[in-house]
Amino acid sequence: xxxxxxxxxxxxxxxxxxxxxxxxxxxxxxxxxxxxxxxxxxxxxxxxxxxxxxxxxxxxxxxxxxxxxxxxxxxxxxxxxxxxxxxxxxxxxxxxxxxxxxxxxxxxxxxxxxxxxxxxxxxxxxxxxxxxxxxxxxxxxxxxxxxxxxxxxxxxxxxxxxxxxxxxxxxxxxxxxxxxxxxxxxxxxxxxxxxxxxxxxxxxxxxxxxxxxxxxxxxxxxxxxxxxxxxxxxxxxxxxxxxxxxxxxxxxxxxxxxxxxxxxxxxxxxxxxxxxxxxxxxxxxxxxxxxxxxxxxxxxxxxxxxxxxxxx
Amino acid sequence: xxxxxxxxxxxxxxxxxxxxxxxxxxxxxxxxxxxxxxxxxxxxxxxxxxxxxxxxxxxxxxxxxxxxxxxxxxxxxxxxxxxxxxxxxxxxxxxxxxxxxxxxxxxxxxxxxxxxxxxxxxxxxxxxxxxxxxxxxxxxxxxxxxxxxxxxxxxxxxxxxxxxxxxxxxxxxxxxxxxxxxxxxxxxxxxxxxxxxxxxxxxxxxxxxxxxxxxxxxxxxxxxxxxxxxxxxxxxxxxxxxxxxxxxxxxxxxxxxxxxxxxxxxxxxxxxxxxxxxxxxxxxxxxxxxxxxxxxxxxxxxxxxxxxxxxxxxxxxxxxxxxxxxxxxxxxxxxxxxxxxxxxxxxxxxxxxxxxxxxxx
Numbered sequence: 077x078x079x080x081x082x083x084x085x086x087x088x089x090x091x092x093x094x095x096x097x098x099x100x101x102x103x104x105x106x107x108x109x110x111x112x113x114x115x116x117x118x119x120x121x122x123x124x125x126x127x128x129x130x131x132x133x134x135x136x137x138x139x140x141x142x143x144x145x146x147x148x149x150x151x152x153x154x155x156x157x158x159x160x161x162x163x164x165x166x167x168x169x170x171x172x173x174x175x176x177x178x179x180x181x182x183x184x185x186x187x188x189x190x191x192x193x194x195x196x197x198x199x200x201x202x203x204x205x206x207x208x209x210x211x212x213x214x215x216x217x218x219x220x221x222x223x224x225x226x227x228x229x230x231x232x233x234x235x236x237x238x239x240x241x242x243x244x245x246x247x248x249x250x251x252x253x254x255x256x257x258x259x260x261x262x263x264x265x266x267x268x269x270x271x272x273x274x275x276x277x278x279x280x281x282x283x284x285x286x287x288x289x290x291x292x293x294x295x296x297x298x299x300x301x302x303x304x305x306x307x308x309x310x311x312x313x314x315x316x317x318x319x320x321x322x323x324x325x326x327x328x329x330x331x332x333x334x335x336x337x338x339x340x341x342x343x344x345x346x347x348x349x350x351x352x353x354x355x356x357x358x359x360x361x362x363x364x365x366x367x368x369x370x371x372x373x374x375x376x377x378x379x380x381x382x383x384x385x386x387x388x
Numbered sequence: 389x390x391x392x393x394x395x396x397x398x399x400x401x402x403x404x405x406x407x408x409x410x411x412x413x414x415x416x417x418x419x420x421x422x423x424x425x426x427x428x429x430x431x432x433x434x435x436x437x438x439x440x441x442x443x444x445x446x447x448x449x450x451x452x453x454x455x456x457x458x459x460x461x462x463x464x465x466x467x468x469x470x471x472x473x474x475x476x477x478x479x480x481x482x483x484x485x486x487x488x489x490x491x492x493x494x495x496x497x498x499x500x501x502x503x504x505x506x507x508x509x510x511x512x513x514x515x516x517x518x519x520x521x522x523x524x525x526x527x528x529x530x531x532x533x534x535x536x537x538x539x540x541x542x543x544x545x546x547x548x549x550x551x552x553x554x555x556x557x558x559x560x561x562x563x564x565x566x567x568x569x570x571x572x573x574x575x576x577x578x579x580x581x582x583x584x585x586x587x588x589x590x591x592x593x594x595x596x597x598x599x600x601x602x603x604x605x606x607x608x609x610x611x612x613x614x615x616x617x618x619x620x621x622x623x624x625x626x627x628x629x630x631x632x633x634x635x636x637x638x639x640x641x642x643x644x645x646x647x648x649x650x651x652x653x654x655x656x657x658x659x660x661x662x663x664x665x666x667x668x669x670x671x672x673x674x675x676x677x678x679x680x681x682x683x684x685x686x687x688x689x690x691x692x693x694x695x696x697x698x699x700x701x702x703x704x705x706x707x708x709x710x711x712x713x714x715x716x717x718x719x720x721x722x723x724x725x726x727x728x729x730x731x732x733x734x735x736x737x738x739x740x741x742x743x744x745x746x747x748x749x
Contacts, residue, residue, distance in 0.1 A: 094588030102604045217730035219684050221704050222723040229711050323593035330685065344596065345689060348603040356603050364591045 080387045081372070088368045095364040100144050103353050104133065110157075110353055144357075153358045158350040163358045166343060173243060174339035177255050177331065178324055181262045185270055186317050188263070193274035194301045197282055208271070215268035224334050227261050241336035258331040273316060277309045284308070310381050318374040322367040326359075398666065398744070405743040412739030418732035422550065429547045438540035438698070443531035444523045446715050454525035530717035532706060541698055542721045548699035549726070552614055553680035559618025560679075561672045564625025569656050571626075572633025582626070589623050598682065599691070608694040613686060617679045625671040632664040666744040673737040677730055684726065700726050 103110075110131065128134045132143045147153050153163035199205050232240045238257040244250050281287065282305060290300045329341025340359065347355035378385045396404075406412050428434040448454065500506075529538045571582035589597070597620045605612050636642060637660065645659045680700075686692035687701025700722045707719035 090584060091587045091591055094584060095591055098588055098592075099600070102600065106604050213734055214727065214731050217727045217734060218723065219681060219700075219704065219726060221685065221688055221701075221708075222719070222727075225704070225708050225711060225719065233712065323595065326593050326596045326599075329595070333689075344599055348599050348691065351603060351606065353603070356600055360592060360596055360600050363593060363596055367591045367593065 077387065081376075084372050084375070088372075091368060092365060095361060096145060096148065097141075099357055099360050100141055103357055104137070104140055104144075110351075147358075148361055153354045156347075156352050156355050158347075158352045163354050166355060167340070167358060167362070170338055170340045170343045173250065173337050174325055174328065174332070174341065176247065176250050177258050177262070177337060177339065178321075178328060180251070180255070181259050181266075181328075182317065182321065182324065184259065184263055185266050186313070188267055189270035189274045190306065190313065192267070192271050193278050194306065196271070196275050197278040197305075198297065198301060200279060200282070209275075212268040212272050215264075216272075220265050220330055223261055223265050224330060227257065227264070228334060231260075232257055241334065243337055254335070254337070258328075258335050258337065262328065262331055270316075274309075274313060277312045278305060281305045281308045307381070311378060311385075314377050314381060315374055318370050318377065319367075321370055322363050325363060325366075402666070402740075402743040406739060409739045409743070412736055412743075415732040415736040415739065418728065419736055422546065422729050422732075425543055426547050426550050429543050430551075435540035435543040435547075438536055438544045440537075441535035442524060442537055443527040443535045444525055445531070445533060445535050446710070446713070447523075447525055447527050447531035447535060448715075449530040449717050450526045450528055452526070452530075529721055530715070532718050533710070538718050538721045541703065541718075542700075542725050545698045545700045545703050545722060546725055546729070548610065548693055548697055549680050549683050549701070550729070552610060552617070552683045552699070553676045556614045556617035556621065556679045556683075557672050557675040559614065560621035560675055561625045561668050563618065564622035564671070565629050565661075565668050567622065568626045568629030569633050569661070572630040573637050573652070573656050573660070575634070579630075582630070586623055586626055589620070594620055595682075598686065602686065602691040608692065610693060610697065613683060613692050616686075617682055621675055621679065624675070625668060628667050628671060629664060632667060633660060636660045636663060670737065670741045670744060673733065673740060677733050677737065680726070680730060680733075 110133070125134070132140055135143070151164050155162050156166060196205055196208055228240065232238045239254060241254075243254055278301075286308075287300060287305060290304045291297075295304075326341050326344060328339065329345055331337070332339040332342035333345055343355060344359055346352070347359075375387065379387055406416075425434065429436075523535055527537050527539075529542075532538060532541065567582050567585075571579045592600075598616055601616045601620065602612075605616070633656075637655075642655055642659055645655050650659065683692055683699065684701035684704065687699045688705045690705070692701055693699045703718055703722040707715075707722060710716075711719055
């Protein structure tokens with residue numbers, strides 16, 4: 077097990093090097109000279125030369141790359157260009173609000189997705205099944221923007237059931253007061269694709285021999301579904317949920333933006349709007365690293381769920 | 389009767405299967421109508437004059453009737469009745485009386501240096517456009533902030549969104565197919581390189597990748613957004629096409645092509661590609677749906693189409709503020725046009741996949 081983890085971590089190195097190289101090429105080569113952005117409209121050659129020296133971009137490319145690698149390893153990307161806030165501080169403080177929304181959202185989405193998928197698979201092929209699938213397809217076609225705009229307007233602005241936007245100081249206040257509507261909308265948007273996917277995972281299993289055997293033993297349909305089928309359908313479900321987590325961190329940016337939640341996604345949008353390269357660079361590299369670590373965790377979870385899986 | 393009948397090919401069989409699926413044919417009709425509208429609008433037959441300010445600002449849809457508030461404000465142009473408790477009432481009355489008699493104030497003694505130029509410009513504009521057309525109080529589906537017809541605007545916006553989706557999907561599938569073909573066909577070091585490249589791209593979530601490239605490119609434009617989406621979206625087609633090429637390169641027909649001396653390029657794209665092209669087609673229609681959605685979000689955030697170009701995303705961006713004023717029609721028009729197209733396209737894609745690959749059901 078330990079050897080397996082070590083080997084997997086070792087195999088991540090080339091990919092991580094690729095990500096670093098890609099981000100470096102994008103920002104230091106394709107992106108052009110950031111000194112002109114930083115110096116503003118009224119700039120003189122001395123000021124630009126000074127900024128270039130501070131950023132280290134007057135150095136040759138290999139040296140610049142080395143500076144970038146040192147920044148990644150030491151978690152020190154300097155300060156954000158637009159606000160002067162240390163990038164490490166930005167990342168540390170924005171993670172909490174993001175997770176306050178994302179963790180409950182993921183748990184609820186997975187739980188509802190599994191329950192509904194098993195229920196729909198129970199009546200597979202019937203009119204209900206087809207109707208649910210058509211509703212899911214239509215639900216998926218409506219832009220997430222429309223869900224957010226309409227729900228925020230109707231539920232928060234018109235009916236006043238939730239605060240329109242905002243964020244407080246205390247965790248409980250944030251979770252129960254400010255995150256409720258974003259979580260609800262996130263659930264409404266994600267339940268249709270999740271249900272469709274989970275249904276196909278479950279349907280792959282219900283025709284297997286072991287299901288017939290379980291039924292032949294006289295087990296109740298509930299037990300067959302919830303114990304026998306679910307345990308076997310768990311592997312693709314875990315893959316989906318785990319591999320989606322890092323993407324969700326960014327993917328919730330629309331929710332964070334509309335509801336004024338100071339999270340990672342909103343920070344990315346602000347950084348793109350302000351051309352704040354250090355923030356984007358840091359978030360891209362660390363999210364890529366998180367994605368790889370989560371892939372490894374997924375593989376480790378497989379073994380916990382399914383003893384037949386051999387990690388080699 | 390011919391001596392031998394040719395057996396129907398993959399595409400004929402797929403078409404027959406597709407024809408039997410009534411829902412798929414309905415979806416195909418809807419998609420076809422959208423594409424026809426796109427061609428008409430691109431050639432200027434429809435919605436060419438969407439920028440004309442034909443209605444009053446925020447003119448409501450005809451079936452709602454003209455906005456009573458707007459009519460009231462026009463009636464209320466007359467001064468409000470005098471307020472008996474207003475300490476300034478006498479002064480106001482004096483000013484009003486003066487206004488009626490005198491010419492407008494002479495700009496505090498400052499001569500407008502642009503007055504002559506402005507008069508000339510206004511005269512030229514009037515000569516060009518003719519007298520101002522009467523702005524209509526209602527339009528078939530309402531008007532936006534400037535009085536543009538929402539129906540025409542939705543058609544024009546759809547043109548941008550669909551063209552971006554189609555071209556970006558073409559770029560992405562083209563790249564994915566090329567990379568996948570090279571990796572799957574040659575194997576070895578080439579395969580290692582492209583697989584490394586693939587794992588680099590997939591370890592960055594696609595939306596983050598799109599935003600990062602948008603931050604670097606720094607310029608708005610339809611071409612930029614096509615490039616962003618196309619250059620980041622090739623990973624899905626790559627994985628599938630590579631697997632197909634690995635499977636096909638050892639098949640007998642490829643060995644036969646090798647025996648008659650076909651070049652690598654000819655074997656890859658003359659012989660193998662027609663046998664895997666259905667996968668590229670399905671991938672493409674999946675990507676079109678995804679890219680239309682992505683374009684809408686990017687344009688909404690302001691990283692997409694430039695100012696002056698309308699897309700469904702920029703319409704939703706305007707509609708967000710309009711909704712607070714109670715003007716729901718632009719939101720409804722853009723959202724339902726997009727939902728209709730995406731639903732039809734998704735249903736058609738599902739049916740197409742089933743028809744082309746009957747083994748996967």
